[in-house]
Amino acid sequence: MKHVDEYRDGKLARDLARRIAAEARADRCYRFMEFCGGHTHAISRYGVEDLLPANIRMIHGPGCPVCVLPMGRIDDAISLAKRPEVTLCTYGDLMRVPGSNGSSLLKTKAAGADIRMVYSTLDAIAIAANEPERQVVFFAIGFETTTPPTAMAIRLAQKKRLTNFTIFCNHVLTPSAIQKILEASDPDAVEIDGFIGPAHVSTIIGTTPYQRFATEFHKPVVVAGFEPLDVVQAILMLVRQVNESRAEIENQYIRAVSAEGNRRALAEIADIFETRESFEWRGLGEIPDSALRLREPYAQFDAERRFTIVTRPARDNPACECGAILRGAKRPRDCKLFGAACTPETPMGACMVSSEGSCAAYWAYGRFRDRETGLQRVGAP
Amino acid sequence: MNKYEPLGRKLDLRSGRVDLSHGSGGRAMARLIADVFHKAFDNEFLRAGNDQSVFDIAGGRMVMTTDGYVVSPLFFPGGDIGDLAVNGTINDIAMAGAKPLYMSASFIIEEGFPLADLARIAQSMGDASRAANVPIITGDTKVVERGKADGVFISTSCVGVVPAGLYLSGDRARAGDIILLSGSIGDHGVAVMSKRENLSFETQVLSDTAALHDLVAVMVEAAGASIRLMRDPTRGGLAATLNEIAHQSRVGVRIEEAAVPVRPQVAAACELLGLDPLFVANEGKLVAFVAPEATEKLLAAMRAHPLGQDSARIGEVIEDEHCFVQMTTAFGGGRIVDWLSGEQLPRIC
Numbered sequence: 150m151k152h153v154d155e156y157r158d159g160k161l162a163r164d165l166a167r168r169i170a171a172e173a174r175a176d177r178c179y180r181f182m183e184f185c186g187g188h189t190h191a192i193s194r195y196g197v198e199d200l201l202p203a204n205i206r207m208i209h210g211p212g213c214p215v216c217v218l219p220m221g222r223i224d225d226a227i228s229l230a231k232r233p234e235v236t237l238c239t240y241g242d243l244m245r246v247p248g249s250n251g252s253s254l255l256k257t258k259a260a261g262a263d264i265r266m267v268y269s270t271l272d273a274i275a276i277a278a279n280e281p282e283r284q285v286v287f288f289a290i291g292f293e294t295t296t297p298p299t300a301m302a303i304r305l306a307q308k309k310r311l312t313n314f315t316i317f318c319n320h321v322l323t324p325s326a327i328q329k330i331l332e333a334s335d336p337d338a339v340e341i342d343g344f345i346g347p348a349h350v351s352t353i354i355g356t357t358p359y360q361r362f363a364t365e366f367h368k369p370v371v372v373a374g375f376e377p378l379d380v381v382q383a384i385l386m387l388v389r390q391v392n393e394s395r396a397e398i399e400n401q402y403i404r405a406v407s408a409e410g411n412r413r414a415l416a417e418i419a420d421i422f423e424t425r426e427s428f429e430w431r432g433l434g435e436i437p438d439s440a441l442r443l444r445e446p447y448a449q450f451d452a453e454r455r456f457t458i459v460t461r462p463a464r465d466n467p468a469c470e471c472g473a474i475l476r477g478a479k480r481p482r483d484c485k486l487f488g489a490a491c492t493p494e495t496p497m498g499a500c501m502v503s504s505e506g507s508c509a510a511y512w513a514y515g516r517f518r519d520r521e522t523g524l525q526r527v528g529a530p
Numbered sequence: 531m532n533k534y535e536p537l538g539r540k541l542d543l544r545s546g547r548v549d550l551s552h553g554s555g556g557r558a559m560a561r562l563i564a565d566v567f568h569k570a571f572d573n574e575f576l577r578a579g580n581d582q583s584v585f586d587i588a589g590g591r592m593v594m595t596t597d598g599y600v601v602s603p604l605f606f607p608g609g610d611i612g613d614l615a616v617n618g619t620i621n622d623i624a625m626a627g628a629k630p631l632y633m634s635a636s637f638i639i640e641e642g643f644p645l646a647d648l649a650r651i652a653q654s655m656g657d658a659s660r661a662a663n664v665p666i667i668t669g670d671t672k673v674v675e676r677g678k679a680d681g682v683f684i685s686t687s688c689v690g691v692v693p694a695g696l697y698l699s700g701d702r703a704r705a706g707d708i709i710l711l712s713g714s715i716g717d718h719g720v721a722v723m724s725k726r727e728n729l730s731f732e733t734q735v736l737s738d739t740a741a742l743h744d745l746v747a748v749m750v751e752a753a754g755a756s757i758r759l760m761r762d763p764t765r766g767g768l769a770a771t772l773n774e775i776a777h778q779s780r781v782g783v784r785i786e787e788a789a790v791p792v793r794p795q796v797a798a799a800c801e802l803l804g805l806d807p808l809f810v811a812n813e814g815k816l817v818a819f820v821a822p823e824a825t826e827k828l829l830a831a832m833r834a835h836p837l838g839q840d841s842a843r844i845g846e847v848i849e850d851e852h853c854f855v856q857m858t859t860a861f862g863g864g865r866i867v868d869w870l871s872g873e874q875l876p877r878i879c
Contacts, residue, residue: 150797159788159862166862194806196863245551259549377861493868494557495539514865517854 156376157195165381166200173388179205181387182477183345184327186213186505187375193514195377205384208339208477209500209507211326211433212347214291214319215242216499216506219429220463222319223248226288229317229456230254230262236280238273239288241266246502247495249463270302277306277314286452290319294349296441297414300421303443303450315452318442320422323350324358325439326430330476331366338478343387345380346372348402353418355410356398363396373401421447429462432471432499466490471498474507481508488512541565555766555811556870560774579778580700581622581761584692595622596687602877604647604681607721608736609813611684612654614879617741618764618813619686620662624743625760625816627698627750628690633659635686636670640679651682662741664688690743695755702758703779707847708825710818712745712832713738713840714791715768719810719878720799731802735795740814745837749818752831756824762816764879766870767809771817772855773869782850785867788860789844809870811878819847 173179183189189209192198198207211217227248230237237254244255244266258264263283267273270287277285289299299316306314327344346359351372359370369390373383383401390397400406421444428440443451452458465471469491470484481487481500491497493509500508541561551558568576575583582595599615616633623630635655639648659666666686721737742762749757763771768790776783792800792807800807814837820828825843832838845857855867 150794150801153798153801157861159860162862194859194865195861196859196865197861199863200861255549255551256547259547490539492539494551494561513868517852517856517864517866 153376156374156378158378161378162200162381165378165385169205169381169385169388170202172385172392173202173205174392175204177204179342179388179391180208180339180477181205181343181345181384182208182210182330182341183380184210184212184323185345185347185350185375186216186503187348188345188373188380189213189507189510190505191375191377191380193510196514197377197380198515200381201384205388208341209474209510210330210344211430211475211499212292212323213503213505214295214321215246215503217321217326217430217432218243218246218290218319219431219460220247220249220465221429221460223253224250224463225458225460226317227252227254227257229286229452229458230257230264232284232456234284235456236263236265236276236283236285237288238265238267238276238285240268240290242503243288243290245496247497270298271305274302274305274309274311274314277311278309281313283313285314286456287314287316288319289316292321292323292347292350293353293418296320296418296422297353297411300414300417303421303447304417306450312449315450315455316443317452317458318422320441321428321430322424322439322441323347323354325436326433327359327362329430329433329436329439331362331368333476338476341368341477342391343369343371345383345387346370346398348373348375348379348405351402351406351410353411353414356400356406356408357410359398363398367396369396369399371399371401372406374405420444431465432475434472465499466497469498471500471508474500481511482516484508488516554870555764555770560869578699578701579774580626582626584626584628590694591692593623593626593628593690593692594687595619596685597622599684599686599879600680600877601722601879602680603722603725604651606725606737607733608717609721609739610651610654611682612651613658614737614739614813615684615686616655616658616662616664616666617739618879619688620664620741620743621762621813621816623688623690624741624746625698625762626690626692627696627746627757627760628692628743629747630662630664630688630690630743633664633666633686633688634668634670635666635684637672638679638683638685639671639673640681641673641676643681648682651684658741662743664741664743693750696750696757697755698757698759700759700761700775700778703775703781703819703847704758705781705847705849706822707758707819708822708843709772709783709785709845709847710820710825710829710832711768711790711842711844712742712816712818712838713814714793714796715763715812715815716792716796716800716807716810718813719767719805720796722811722878723803724799731799733795733799735793735799738812738814740837742814742816742837745816745832745835748831748835749828753820753824753828756821757828758819758821760816760818763812765811767807767811768817769806769808769855769867770869772867773853775819776850776853776855779847780851780853782848782853783845783855784848785845785855785857787857789842791840791842808867813879817844
């Protein structure tokens with residue numbers, strides 16, 4: 150497949166891996182966090198960790214929007230879908246995420262609710278236009294990457310004068326979450342030596358918003374694409390920065406990312422959305438200035454206003470270690486729920502609910518490594 | 531003792547409901563079959579966990595299978611629900627190494643369904659059954675009210691005879707066995723997806739729907755009892771099939787990503803849709819597990835057949851109490867190829 154295979158070339162990967170092994174200092178450890186679920190997925194799916202020396206550890210960050218969506222918001226979506234007049238449109242990966250009482254959109258649909266899986270916001274707009282008697286709610290989630298399509302849907306709804314279309318807005322902001330991780334005063338948390346910066350998010354916001362992580366926190370950031378060679382090259386760039394005691398924002402993903410980002414998309418986002426004072430991230434807790442809601446002039450498209458949604462906090466299972474895993478303090482196999490009570494079919498925590506979560510990726514792609522490291526897990530309770 | 535519960539938690543039979551993941555060919559479906567159907571029907575044939583059952587009669591052994599077809603849309607590039615319903619069921623018979631003899635067909639039709647479409651589907655079934663030389667000798671027709679079915683659902687059954695001395699079963703894989711695949715994967719699933727209402731995209735990919743009994747006859751001729759088992763990777767794709775066999779045989783499987791044939795158009799469509807070809811359905815492919823000494827002869831025989839031209843050796847069986855399916859990626863790392871969680875593509879066959 151042209152323009153894709155080039156970024157998955159095994160020979161180039163081995164060459165880069167040799168350079169990493171040659172340049173990584175044997176007398177120290179390198180702990181890098183890839184923020185994005187897309188990177189976690191690439192690392193797991195292509196077996197990138199097998200190419201790295203043992204003293205480079207990748208910490209899988211919270212950058213999967215499905216994972217960090219708090220359970221209370223899933224409960225809200227389920228309540229919305231149960232209203233007889235509502236058709237809830239959602240991306241497929243939200244269907245199986247459990248709410249606080251063990252329900253999910255998939256089960257709610259099986260019980261009769263009108264829930265439809267869509268591939269784009271345009272599908273939801275088409276449903277609203279074709280079925281004017283239905284109240285069509287689009288379950289909008291995602292980082293800065295999926296915010297512009299939601300903005301576009303609102304513009305289209307405005308243009309088509311749709312009175313039966315609203316969005317349930319759960320868009321969140323990447324830099325605020327990185328900041329939260331860096332400010333965490335967790336005694337167990339490991340020191341992070343650098344970040345692989347977001348790929349698609351950075352195509353929208355550019356590289357400038359990460360500057361403060363270099364200047365204020367002295368952490369190198371390398372923005373990288375989602376292909377496995379991108380990831381390996383970014384790791385080499387991070388190793389070099391650490392070795393040279395540099396903390397800079399570097400851009401490995403120059404084929405798609407600029408310093409200033411996509412100005413048109415940013416202007417559209419700024420016009421339609423405003424920042425919430427605070428928003429809960431599953432596994433990380435409340436984070437100030439970390440999410441978006443619709444501005445007042447667009448209130449008619451806001452499901453939270455139309456249906457008066459008041460989110461109730463919902464607690465994860467107390468044995469769930471997702472918070473510690475997301476901060477790099479623990480690994481999936483350190484959690485006693487992992488693989489026993491908590492699997493991709495019956496996920497209990499943030500890291501398992503989507504295939505891009507660190508526990509789900511480890512379960513689906515990497516759990517054969519348990520034995521190679523000689524670690525034993527505690528059996529099911 | 532298995533460290534992980536392979537099928538996940540038990541079903542909630544008191545207040546749970548069937549959801550789409552229970553029909554996807556993944557772990558949830560395996561759980562549904564175990565907790566509901568095996569529990570109610572329990573017998574030695576079902577316990578073998580194959581797609582067909584072989585039984586003794588005076589003078590030989592026979593095999594029987596049944597399958598339902600709910601594909602949407604009914605007509606797709608390279609085929610339709612009719613030839614799918616004939617070929618798919620023949621293939622379940624063929625995977626026992628058997629010669630299919632006769633079929634039945636049962637139709638559940640929605641009120642208002644166009645007669646022209648029904649005739650076209652029936653014609654396609656007739657053509658497929660004549661081409662395979664497996665006549666449809668009995669059937670049943672039901673019509674339900676509008677909205678109670680989606681166009682037409684078809685269920686077919688088939689019986690066949692198993693050659694003397696041949697015992698193929700999913701529990702017969704042994705460490706050291708070689709795994710052969712008869713051609714490229716993902717064609718059927720991508721062809722069907724390309725015609726879905728909300729997803730339509732331009733592609734030249736045709737469904738690979740085909741009856742495999744003739745290829746199987748050639749394989750049995752070439753390698754006979756050295757073949758441990760065969761299975762057609764339909765719903766859940768190659769990944770589900772390899773996991774099923776690993777669990778049935780209590781072995782591990784190791785495959786090479788670079789050795790698994792995937793057409794460039796299929797790889798591109800999967801990339802676009804966020805799918806992994808390993809999980810996408812096939813309707814005209816088989817995997818065969820074979821004793822190592824018979825590999826070359828069998829592979830040559832498969833490649834000499836029109837339906838096996840692109841056959842490839844994709845991996846081997848290893849000892850592994852965890853029954854993992856592992857893959858060496860083309861990129862140079864290792865990973866697990868798990869069952870699919872939840873559903874990827876509903877109503878693909």
